[in-house]
Amino acid sequence: MLVDKVSNKNGYHHQYLEVNVSTGECIRHPLETTTLKRTIGGSGLGTQLLLEHESWKYDPLSAESSIVFAFSPLVGSPLTTSAKFAVVSRSPLTGRINDSLASSQFAIAGKRTGNDALLVKGRADSLSILVVDEGNIEIQSATHLAGLSAEQTEAQLKDQFPKDYSFAVIGPAGEKLVHFATISHSGRHAGRGGSGAVLGSKNIKAIAVRGKQRTNWHNTEQLVESARDLSQRSFGPATEKYRELGTAANVLVFNRLNCLPTRNFQKGSFHDAIELSPESMNLAREKIRESCAACTIGCTHVYSVPVDGKPSRARIEYENLFALGPLCEIGDQQIVLEASQLCDHYGIDTISTGGTIAFAMECVEQNILNEPWLRFGDGQALIQAIHLIGQYKGLGKRLAQGSRALAMELGKGTLAFAPQVKGLELPGYEPRALQTMALGFAVGTRGADHNRSGAYEVDFSEAVDRRNADVSQARLAVETENKAAIMDSLILCKFLRGVFDDYFAECAVMLNLITGWNLHAQDLVQTAEEIINAKKRFNILSGWTPEEDTLPERMLTSALEDDQDARLNRQTLETLIKAYNLERGWDALGFLPDSSTIV
Amino acid sequence: MKIKIEYFGIPRQRVGIASEIYEFEQEEMGIQDVIRAVAQKHPAFEKHCMDGNTINRHLTVNLNGNQFFQTEDGTARDGDALLILSMDAGG
Numbered sequence: 022m023l024v025d026k027v028s029n030k031n032g033y034h035h036q037y038l039e040v041n042v043s044t045g046e047c048i049r050h051p052l053e054t055t056t057l058k059r060t061i062g063g064s065g066l067g068t069q070l071l072l073e074h075e076s077w078k079y080d081p082l083s084a085e086s087s088i089v090f091a092f093s094p095l096v097g098s099p100l101t102t103s104a105k106f107a108v109v110s111r112s113p114l115t116g117r118i119n120d121s122l123a124s125s126q127f128a129i130a131g132k133r134t135g136n137d138a139l140l141v142k143g144r145a146d147s148l149s150i151l152v153v154d155e156g157n158i159e160i161q162s163a164t165h166l167a168g169l170s171a172e173q174t175e176a177q178l179k180d181q182f183p184k185d186y187s188f189a190v191i192g193p194a195g196e197k198l199v200h201f202a203t204i205s206h207s208g209r210h211a212g213r214g215g216s217g218a219v220l221g222s223k224n225i226k227a228i229a230v231r232g233k234q235r236t237n238w239h240n241t242e243q244l245v246e247s248a249r250d251l252s253q254r255s256f257g258p259a260t261e262k263y264r265e266l267g268t269a270a271n272v273l274v275f276n277r278l279n280c281l282p283t284r285n286f287q288k289g290s291f292h293d294a295i296e297l298s299p300e301s302m303n304l305a306r307e308k309i310r311e312s313c314a315a316c317t318i319g320c321t322h323v324y325s326v327p328v329d330g331k332p333s334r335a336r337i338e339y340e341n342l343f344a345l346g347p348l349c350e351i352g353d354q355q356i357v358l359e360a361s362q363l364c365d366h367y368g369i370d371t372i373s374t375g376g377t378i379a380f381a382m383e384c385v386e387q388n389i390l391n392e393p394w395l396r397f398g399d400g401q402a403l404i405q406a407i408h409l410i411g412q413y414k415g416l417g418k419r420l421a422q423g424s425r426a427l428a429m430e431l432g433k434g435t436l437a438f439a440p441q442v443k444g445l446e447l448p449g450y451e452p453r454a455l456q457t458m459a460l461g462f463a464v465g466t467r468g469a470d471h472n473r474s475g476a477y478e479v480d481f482s483e484a485v486d487r488r489n490a491d492v493s494q495a496r497l498a499v500e501t502e503n504k505a506a507i508m509d510s511l512i513l514c515k516f517l518r519g520v521f522d523d524y525f526a527e528c529a530v531m532l533n534l535i536t537g538w539n540l541h542a543q544d545l546v547q548t549a550e551e552i553i554n555a556k557k558r559f560n561i562l563s564g565w566t567p568e569e570d571t572l573p574e575r576m577l578t579s580a581l582e583d584d585q586d587a588r589l590n591r592q593t594l595e596t597l598i599k600a601y602n603l604e605r606g607w608d609a610l611g612f613l614p615d616s617s618t619i620v
Numbered sequence: 621m622k623i624k625i626e627y628f629g630i631p632r633q634r635v636g637i638a639s640e641i642y643e644f645e646q647e648e649m650g651i652q653d654v655i656r657a658v659a660q661k662h663p664a665f666e667k668h669c670m671d672g673n674t675i676n677r678h679l680t681v682n683l684n685g686n687q688f689f690q691t692e693d694g695t696a697r698d699g700d701a702l703l704i705l706s707m708d709a710g711g
Contacts, residue, residue: 258630258668262629262630265630266630270706273628274628274706277626278685278703300632481680481707482680482690483688483689483690483692486686488686
């Protein structure tokens, strides 16, 4: 189907493309400036489009549901870390809003198709590739790619398509609808919440994009100057931890502060933490450092991992290490790296994978789950469990639904220690030892999440007592969420956040230089609030109840085994949540003032 | 008094050790004075981790695994452990 060329505008194409892969029908929808000012792009725009398409009504894995690939006004600009996009859909894991972000050339090529977002709905008859070549949109067969890993798929597509295409693909787990399957591109993943399963449910193995449509910049000279300054700052001390050690630098710090989740969140420190630290791995293994597209930070640390005598590599982040290491009580460096690599191979989220397996290990230990081979500390059992999930076989079929679904199936009080909020497994921040983060987890619209709420920053500051929360922390949690909402919509990498002296004001300047708008810091704060309100609105429409805003029961009734000062009770958490809701301008239970839910 | 200094992240990279014991004549000291003593001993730390007389804003200090100190000062006493670490924790 041929779609007319559109004229370029400042930062935006002012349109998005809807493709129904059941019928091949394509619709180009206009995007008004008022909508773009209210949502910016990325996560904010994606949420708005899902609301407009009433995606809350539908099973996330049904043909009727929508999945949005939302770009942003900064994509294609010289601003460092701006080659990002958001994948937004209803999550099969939580049933609520999900937005996963990633960086790659896919963002740049996708925007050059002449669209600010791609919205996909329907279900192709057989495994397919959605090809968006500016105005030419085709659905091609992908049956030759069935069962291939994300890396293999992308390699084949690069052979099959001209060089200027970029791809977003799913691995075998996405095809099998594993509820925490990822969408991959150039070795990066839109990882959390199961967007890979949503794409798999549409029988779309890959999306191929290319184009030559560019947007304009309002003030090119000043933008280039601003970009040069931002790049310069990105080489400074605010990001050196990421450059030199990577996010894995957290392992030893968190271990020392008893907030490294261990043994399915029973403990906050791990006896083999040093073995999994980048300080140890740097001595033991070859390592290379990589950057995302258009990034000057270079936080990606890729380690050699010989498997069966063959050389291979694994990209390591703190979350991989925590979830596949301490959480499953595994300290063998080689096993954890192999496990991480396997998650990439199958295309599954490492946090949900580790969280669900650690939970199953505890169920086995308590004789609730009859899989005696699956034990804490058994590295081969971890590897086997990942294979079963990725291949959707045996126990893997049950694990593939996530820890909440497994707990509900098993019963016997297991939900109390399933490490999830709203169905999304907790990342590597022990809530009892980091209680502002505990609040962030409980109220998070996509579930337990450290990317949409950076409340841990508050806990690691002199502003609070991290193990004795009080209501003043609610305001601080709101502020970190607001910052994240803007970063995820502009979109810029969160690792840049330390370089800004006046965050909202500087973000407003960047946006103004591109769009020609005249926004101020306070305007962006208001936009952040509206984006978070929109996500909440989606959740309310999809059936959210206040009871979902909580933590696993065990975290509210027991102290950490190895830190008796790290305890949090239900009353304290509920007080924090109420304060948070009121700070947001919602009612005490968390409903919007306009819960008639205007879209 | 004796104070244990523990280095994490970038400070550990700069100093090249995980921890060390400092001995001071005083019975208690301001935390920022302790940090200045560390900087004096380790030029590589001073160069990369200090802004003049105060700790770089991208680093933070924790006393005994409990309270953090960044702009405010606290008191270190005999037997205390001071953790010096990078500010951001995202991952």
